[in-house]
Amino acid sequence: MENFIDQPLGLVSEMTRREFVHILETISGTKDLVVDRTLLRAFDRIANMSLLKQHGVAGVIPLRTDGPILTTSEAQKRIYLVRSSLQMAKTLCSLIRSEPNLSCAVIWVDRMLASCSKEFELHGVSGLVEEYDWSLSLVTIESDLFSLEIPLHLSTSSTGDIFTAANSLWQFQSLYGQIPTVYGIGERSDEVWRVLRRLYVEKGEPRASPDQPVSHLFVLDRALDNASVFLTALTYESMLHDTFGISCGKVTFSGDVEERLKRTTGENGINEVENKTSKSKPVLLDNNDAVFSAVRNSHMTAVFPFLSSKAKEIQNNYGKGTSFDQVSDMKLFVSNELKSLKLQHRQLETHICACEVVLERTAMVNASERLEIEQAIIANTADLNTVFEYAENCMLMDHSPWQILLLICLASMMNNGLPGKLLNSFKESFISSYGIAFLSVLNTLSKKKLLMTRSILSSSTSLPNVIGVQPHEGNSTLPFIVKRLSLVPAATEFVNDFKNPQKMNYVFSGAYTPVMCQVVADVMMQGFNITDLKKTFNGKVFVEENSFVPAERRPDSRMRKAIMVFFCGGVTYAEIAALRLLAQLNSFRIIIVATNIIHRETYIKCLGDVSQL
């Protein structure tokens, strides 16, 4: 197993792994490890099979709720590794009670919850099992990207992920030293910080350390910027995520990609057997994949040109192989370059196929029309009748209901609500098309003010020239934030060069800069202005100074320290790409930490409080 310590923030992973080994050693005998499906991939990043075997694990089995768990025969004990939730506690209760003679242990990820303990007590399971708490903490996705991998529905509910987020920040600081300057924006960020303070009291306050790799921390609240999720982002990674769903840095391509791959590799005569083994196997997407690392943050329009030029390059290199006169040259070529060429070739093929499928699917749902409408909405130039007509056509074509909701919610937020007549007719058609079951989703979205009727009062203020009016209570409206932070470029400065992007808004084809990224950029340029930000967001903003450097001063890239951006409630790949560009343009190092990486459709489902649909 690779050594974590040399990796960025590797100590955190190392400690997580050691803590797990410690728990394994505490539980005597050989054991089977039954792992919660939502934890499998993240867990795989922490511990591999050989390590587990060394510590008495006979087998790792995914937790099934639909049938009996097949275990290895030699194991004396069974350990359940689960993310603590009431649902999971119920499952465990029935599992444990169905096999009363089996000695069991439960490792709760993050911690045992009151509701779980109540459930155990109710079913007489308390005391039958050994219980341990283990925090998964920061899972390394990429050298600059860490995720807590909390399921989205937990982080959008009120019980939330606050403790987990705070605990991970405490763990990080206890290993690397206190972060000198902390900025926080939003209600949830504030809560995380208050829980973190509590942890300081209980577990000890981290000391300042000169080796601390992070100089500034931003704690940001997802709830302040839903628009970045509702808009369709056009970076390659983001589109892959929308189409196939990347989980924990891995993607499982759908059948059509696999088929294409098979066809092309068949033509090119690459080993069929090799290909078969990789079929339906998740593909790891990270910077070790040279092709992917080059295009992951590129705008979709720049991806194909790159891929084709790369293809030519590889072809030339292959061609080199035929032009050798000397046998020794040939030998050198085969031993040195051929392997990496073949690898690149395969990577290139994978991405070309994936890219084709992504484009095909987006073409199928008229994505270009949708993009135009989205851009018009965010620029506040959209005719709402056009928007609703588009939505109606989508419904008649039986497109994904969630994509339609994303669009209409965006329109509602940007216009401070929608005209009642239009909205009602939309709701009626929506239910006619997708069924009565969506009634509660629409209701929930309305309740959360994501889909609301424009009040007479606000309709007068939504005229383009007076959108800067600040509501008296509640968080700022989207148009207000857009105006304050100038997130939408004026028509004159609209740039279309996405091959060498110079602005973060390239992720949305130049139409919009994600709020959080703009905040980080502003602080980077001008320093932290607490009164300004308070006015912008009309909510909680805090700053903490743990060093002699005044917090208002802007970060200095010459210090060679990283800026950590912590997203409570999840981050999108578009924001990640934007922050990466920001880091690159200003030669900063930005470490992105999030409670999870958002999948847009899942996000709107969670907002609509969907459990069954």
Next chain:
Amino acid sequence: MNARNQFNFPDEEDQYWNENGSTNSSFFDDRRPNELLAKHELTRMAMDNLFEDVRTPCEPSTSKQPPPPLQSMQTTPTWKNNVVFTAGATKSATTTPLKMEAPRLPPKAPFPDIGLKPAASVVSIAPSECSVSSFPSDAQQQEIDYNRLKNEHRKLQRHFEMIRAERYKAPDVRETTRRLFMNEPVALDLYKSKAEKLALLDAAIEMIDGNVILAVVFFIQRTVSESIFREILLQKPKAAEQYIQYLKDAKNVDELMTTMCALGRTTEAAMVEFNVAMEAKTVTQKVILLKKALGSTFLDPNLQMEREQVRRYLDLVERQTQIEVTDSQDKSKLFTDYPKNASLIGQPAIHTLYYSCLYHHDDPTTAQASPQAIKDLCHLNDKQLTWMSIQTLVKQNRWLDIEKALCPRSLIPNLGKTGGYLKANVVPMVHLLRLLHLDKAQPPKDLVCRLLRTLPNMNDKLRFAEKYMATEVVIECTQQQKDRTRLEAYLKKLTPHSSDHYKTLAALNNSNAKWK
């Protein structure tokens, strides 16, 4: 002391004895027993003194035999066993008194009047100053030591008594919530009064952590009557939120709805009832549950739209059931050509319309299954009707009927004459053309051309014509725009020797046409 002085060597030559004398015990063998005896006596005395003094305040009824000093220590195990924390006692049983005084205790310790430092100093002083070897150094020093020991012992004794007395008293709410936060066992049952419970809940809310709040909410729910519990939830929205989230997770529907209604969140309660109805396995059950909901939670005036939608759904299901019954006996060719793969009952309105368009397109408009009737029942619009009819008619290649569907009713008699009367504007052209070519359908070229000619915008017309290979329109447009290159490019896309190919070639070779 005198004995020692006896052996003081005043002579300079012998003085080294003075320095080494005390350590070299062999010289003073005769003195040792004496000294030891003295030590013993002194210690004994001191100890007796100490314990007798201390015993008086806490045990007024003095027993004759003073207990040996160790006894007080021996009582600790029983003390340990006596402590029964009602909630989750497993971990706490191991807590020893010494641990209670561990320096980990936060500054806000429950007993601020008892200094914790002395406890620690007992440990540090004992081996150094009071060790037996250094004992008989100075009488005064001894005195001080004894007093100090005595005081410390007294304090500890008092502290211990207090803990003993208070073990069943509720600890400070902050201490309890702190322990909950750290997942340590606590005894919540000691908070008896409502004020105490509220204080505990407040402290929990201050912790922010939802888990702590929920633990306290569980306790309060368990120990107070329902009405008081609801009253508390009303006062503490944060607690209510946690509780509702828990009930949602637990799928405890009855309690969830009661709680929501009690909190005045009736629309949410209605949605809960609605969702429960939606989860029912069969449509019949759904209908029963929805009817029940309409009579209860859906009466909320804010739910007008929702109520209307549910009513429409119920009507639709009724109609669907009737259609399903009639159609199951229908053995017409349509049902064998396009076999049904699912039951109609419970499908959304649009699907029902599609079904009706497919199987009942030719029914009289008054028939219950006809498209028009479904459209009226579900309050659908013309666009939806036209769209669905076209989609189904294309499937059956009924091109003439498509023209009828696209044609305003008043103009039907004129059908067949070419012209721009088709009301293509209901369904946008781009979608209409796509629908006509759905599933590789081959619409008559004439129809496509006529549709295209209705388009006002030349560029759109040409673009669509090229896409759908409407050669006539392409030729017309290119000739109008005098764009020969475009027509030549179009020619290349056509299959050679097809009629379109010849037509295009002829247009290109036409000497009458003027090109740029």
